[in-house]
Amino acid sequence: MGEFSLTHILLLAILGLIFFGPSRLPQLGQGLGKAIRGFKQGLNEIDVDPKDIQDHKQVNHTSQQATQSQKQTETQNS
Structure with a gap:
């Protein structure tokens, strides 16, 4: 429990296609990638000196x- 199997991933992909359509999925993936990249850059910019x-x-x-x-x-x- 709590682990993603191949079945879970396929089910999520099918639901994504149904709800968003094939033309919208690349845009959503790109937006998610930019958000994650920005979050990581923000974490790296935090410089705490004792x-x-x-x-x-x-x-x-x-x-x-x-x-x-x-x-x-x-x-x-x-």
Whole structure:
């Protein structure tokens, strides 16, 4: 279960021909190929450097401290 056999692939091909017709299938395949290619290129463009992650954590920590300080100031002024 969960595996594609030759029967499954043939059934999908026949259903594709019935629903989309022989003239439309190449266009659908081309669109799917472009979408997959674009997705892979997007994944390859993501460049995460451990130093960038550490910098982000430091900025986030500083931001949290500033928020807490602001809340304390507002409480004292009320």
